[in-house]
Amino acid sequence: MDTFDTIIVGAGSAGCVLADKLSAAGLSVLLLEAGGSDRRFWIKLPIGYGRLFYDETLNWAYQTEPCAALNGRSLYWPRGKVVGGSSSINALVYYRGLPHDYDDWEKMGAAGWSWNDVRPVFEAVENRDGRGTGPLGIHRIDADAHPLKERYFQAARELQLPITDDMVTQPEGAGLYQITTKHGFRSSAADAFLRPALKRGNVKLETDALATRILFEGKRATGVEYRRYGHLVQARASFSVILSGGAVNSPQLLQLSGIGPGPLLQQHGIAPVLDNAAVGANLQDHLAVTYYYKSKVPTLNDELNSLWGQFKAAAHYVLTRRGTLSLSVNQCGGFVRSSPAAGRVDMQLYFNPITYPSPKPGEVRRIDPDPFSGFILSFQPCRPTSRGTITIRDTGIDTPPKIAPNYLATEQDQAEAIAGGRLLQRLEATPAIQAIIRETIPPVLGPMTDADLLADFRARCSTVFHPTSTCRMGASAADSVVDNRGRVFGIESLRVVDASIFPTVTSGNTNAATIMVARKMGDAIVADTKS
Structure with a gap:
């Protein structure tokens, strides 16, 4: 069994940023991606994203449960299944959000995540047509x-x-809108963050590697089991396992590994490692x-x-x-x-x-x-108040989870639909x-x-593809999954870092905020390795 300092599950917007930050600090990293290579013409060509929404070789292509408030309709949820994740198939809009989005996060218990805290992190990753020294290309159109x-x-x-x-x-x-392109090509998280990291020699990227469960010794995460080319492989993490699968896949893997709502785990005969009802709850979307x-x-x-x-x-x-x-x-x-x-x-x-x-x-x-x-x-x-859930259907990693967004469940959301x-x-x-x-x-x-x-x-109405908050960051396990450093409450050496930890959805497009979260959490993880 190979051992790394850190194993990151998911080479999407967050995972690529983390691989860059942690490898720059000298940590060895195993980065697992269920999809394949992003070296595709239609990925690199900005206008080509319209060809990517329905390509199941690049896309999880989820469907939600029928939603009563939407006349029983089921909505299509494309999510990136490729190196770069959804940053490789999205519509490229770069928007930080509004200052009050992050001030609200801090008020909800995410200490250190106010606008004043996160603004410098955004600035550190941005290269806006030559303004700024960050790696992420952002272009005025x-x-x-x-x-x-x-x-x-x-x-x-x-x-x-x-x-x-x-x-x-x-x-x-x-x-x-400003867009994530550089020199006329898409500037995905893979291009901006992962490729520089791979040159350091301490990052191992495994594509077509589907994580099946987290490995534990008691309440300490010790590694990951994953399937690659039909074979089950295990890898060990000496410092931490980090889930960066996004708002759908991160809670799914936690639940399959025994971390989630007790009744749900019991229903599927999964031995509980930790009972936490917030895993898969609080789903939000635009x-x-x-x-x-x-x-x-x-x-x-x-x-x-x-x-x-x-x-x-x-x-x-x-x-x-x-x-x-x-x-x-x-x-x-x-x-x-x-x-x-x-x-x-x-x-x-x-x-x-x-x-x-x-x-x-x-x-x-x-x-x-x-x-x-x-x-x-x-x-x-901008800020829906309805809350949905992500829950596993059975014990198989290949079974898509049940996505129940519970759209338009509140009078406020209905009133805002009218106001819009x-x-x-x-x-x-x-x-x-x-x-x-x-x-x-x-x-x-x-x-x-x-x-x-x-x-x-x-x-x-249709989704704008911004699901968040299913492993919410907060002050305690009473209503959250991770603390303000991405650490899963009640479990050692396990973190979640992606859009699933947003306390609430930001007011607009979520890719910029996801990249910021990963960069800021990367700083915290590096600091923790030295403490």
Whole structure:
């Protein structure tokens, strides 16, 4: 049995950062990834992420349980199953979150995780078009964003919404999203953090390695069993085992290894190592709904739906590493208050110069441009209060866990769905937007009542792929899984470091926050090795 200082389960956004930080401190690291290599054309090409959502060689491709509040619909949950994890298949948006997101974390018992604590960590990982010395490439899209952006900004001004020139450092307002690219290529966690770590010689990356259980001696984690190419292998960790599988896989592996709700473990005949009801609980996620419009002016549809347009875009990209193929389809948006009465930012907006067929019930979303000029308006409530669960179905690692998001379970979440719809109605009604609408693609937003808005949200909303909080960080095992250093309560030498430990979901896209969490936890782990 091989022995390492640390074993990290999951080479996603968090695992790659940890491998870099721990190996730089001289620790030997075994990094296990259930998926394969990320050296794929469509991963490196920024616009190519639309091809990755449904590729089950790169993606866990989960389905949720039917949700009563969404008319019994089951939602598709893509999660990265590849080196780089979801940072290799996501839509590239880089957003730190809002300062109050992290101040709330500290108030909930995560000492040392306030905005003042985490801001320097964000800054340490960022390289924003040459500003900053961090490894993660972050790019402003101002020069290449579609000209339709000016209509969006004019509409925001007409609504007296704030405008931000830099959504990373000035997070409130309508603006252009910044994306995780460098020199025209995706800057995933694997590219930014793992590849430098692998050059040190003290990191061993095992791909196609599915962790099956954590090994224990009493209440101390000693290693990991994993399956690779059909064979079970065990590896030992002399200092710590770290789970970085994300909000779905980390609680799943804990439960399969005997750490989780006692009744659940008993139901499946799993010998309990630790009874903790918070493992797999407190699941949070963002929901959004989108409205579609045919446009009077050209949009990305015109460019991407013709062979000549595709050729020009490809030639421009090859010669300059710029243009449409170097971008995400998420170009304009922002974080705003749904009304002047809102105490703080409560809505994320999207304005994209592209349309694609909306999914039918039970159909996986496609990202193929429509054969006409079109654009979308979309909103996402920032801080949902509904809570769901991740639970194992049986004792097999190959059985997908039961994902029960419990969406729209609270009156507050329902009220915010209506408030977001009202905000979008006002945005749609501005002269700037009305001037470019040739035709509204049903359902028609304008005449909807509050009841209509909520009914439409229930019928058509979809996840924005931001699950968090299923191994929540807090002050004690009474309601949390890990402490403020990622240590699992009641177990020695076992940590969880990924989006599952967020006390609450941040207000927007979660990849930046996941990278920050891993970098900050990496500092804590290195310090603990020296104590």
